Amino acid sequence: MDETDIYILRELVKDGQTPLLSIAKKLGISPETVRTRYRKLKKERTITHASVTIDLSKFGYQGKVFLMITNAPNHDKSKTIEAMKKIRNIFIMGEVIGDFEIIAIAPIKDMVSLKELVNKIKEIPGVNQVEITLINDTAFPVNTRFGDLFI
Amino acid sequence: MWTKSSFLASVRSYKKRLIYEGEQSPFEQTDMDSEVELDEIDVQILYALIRDVRIKLKEIAKECGLTPNAVFKRIKHLKDVGAIMGTTLYPDTRKFGFTTAATVGVNLDYTQEDDIMELISGLTKTNLIELSSSIGKYDLTAFMLTKSIQELDRITQAIRKHPGVKRIGVNIWVSEPHFHFENIELQPARV
Numbered sequence: 001m002d003e004t005d006i007y008i009l010r011e012l013v014k015d016g017q018t019p020l021l022s023i024a025k026k027l028g029i030s031p032e033t034v035r036t037r038y039r040k041l042k043k044e045r046t047i048t049h050a051s052v053t054i055d056l057s058k059f060g061y062q063g064k065v066f067l068m069i070t071n072a073p074n075h076d077k078s079k080t081i082e083a084m085k086k087i088r089n090i091f092i093m094g095e096v097i098g099d100f101e102i103i104a105i106a107p108i109k110d111m112v113s114l115k116e117l118v119n120k121i122k123e124i125p126g127v128n129q130v131e132i133t134l135i136n137d138t139a140f141p142v143n144t145r146f147g148d149l150f151i
Numbered sequence: 152m153w154t155k156s157s158f159l160a161s162v163r164s165y166k167k168r169l170i171y172e173g174e175q176s177p178f179e180q181t182d183m184d185s186e187v188e189l190d191e192i193d194v195q196i197l198y199a200l201i202r203d204v205r206i207k208l209k210e211i212a213k214e215c216g217l218t219p220n221a222v223f224k225r226i227k228h229l230k231d232v233g234a235i236m237g238t239t240l241y242p243d244t245r246k247f248g249f250t251t252a253a254t255v256g257v258n259l260d261y262t263q264e265d266d267i268m269e270l271i272s273g274l275t276k277t278n279l280i281e282l283s284s285s286i287g288k289y290d291l292t293a294f295m296l297t298k299s300i301q302e303l304d305r306i307t308q309a310i311r312k313h314p315g316v317k318r319i320g321v322n323i324w325v326s327e328p329h330f331h332f333e334n335i336e337l338q339p340a341r342v
Contacts, residue, residue: 051201
């Protein structure tokens with residue numbers, strides 16, 4: 001990664017739809033070079049996702065829930081994760097160590113949908129316990145431009 | 152069942168966006184209680200943009216059976232009504248030295264919540280992704296990135312020392328989180 005890559009990343013963090021042509025103009029290099037660099041950054045997964053940020057309140061959601069799971073002893077954690085991948089609306093999930101073993105994040109509409117979601121997770125054989133924390137932020141996926149922190 | 156207003160009222164939310172200090176956040180939410188009319192085609196466009204925000208208008212147009220110009224207008228409308236708050240990319244944070252990601256939960260004396268939020272924001276200036284007031288297991292939930300376990304430990308020890316903090320729970324992400332943004336359920340919404 002060199003200064004050109006960093007510049008391209010910075011511009012795209014600010015606005016994911018910045019035309020590569022305008023980046024090329026600002027840098028005074030050819031659009032083809034910028035395109036090649038962008039493809040490389042994606043291919044080596046320096047850029048993992050490029051997405052819109054959506055206000056989920058426009059679609060009836062009131063917040064997000066952190067589902068914090070303790071796995072049952074003698075059950076493979078990766079199997080629990082595989083089963084959870086099939087549950088609609090979970091959009092971030094991963095293995096953690098600390099208070100819990102798996103954390104998943106999903107948006108919620110109301111109490112009924114929250115209860116359904118928790119019950120679905122409890123039905124998975126490897127799940128021992130589910131605890132929840134609710135936040136009322138409706139920005140999807142997150143309310144931050146990640147890259148602003150360090151690029 | 153919660154109504155929207157009672158739910159919103161029950162959760163005091165602060166979003167400490169230090170990175171936007173001094174400027175208005177481009178993701179500033181518009182009036183949260185106003186829903187707008189968004190049809191199935193709008194939803195289809197949003198899914199395309201969730202998959203890849205750099206998708207060509209031509210491709211979305213083909214998928215939806217519209218002209219590229221019509222797609223452009225719809226995207227503009229989605230931005231105008233606040234359904235699209237912004238566009239960004241997500242870099243692999245480890246490639247920038249942030250090897251440790253943690254979800255940190257704090258249980259606290261409610262009267263000192265503001266003070267504790269200030270403390271966390273100050274301690275984590277360059278590490279804090281999200282900090283929200285929450286209900287349930289934790290009273291405050293933060294997601295932070297650090298360059299080492301030691302750095303995370305320094306931050307959590309400092310939070311622990313605050314007299315209003317009753318308990319702190321640290322959950323360190325041990326592997327790359329699984330992102331499945333397209334798994335979100337969006338349906339046409341009416342006013």
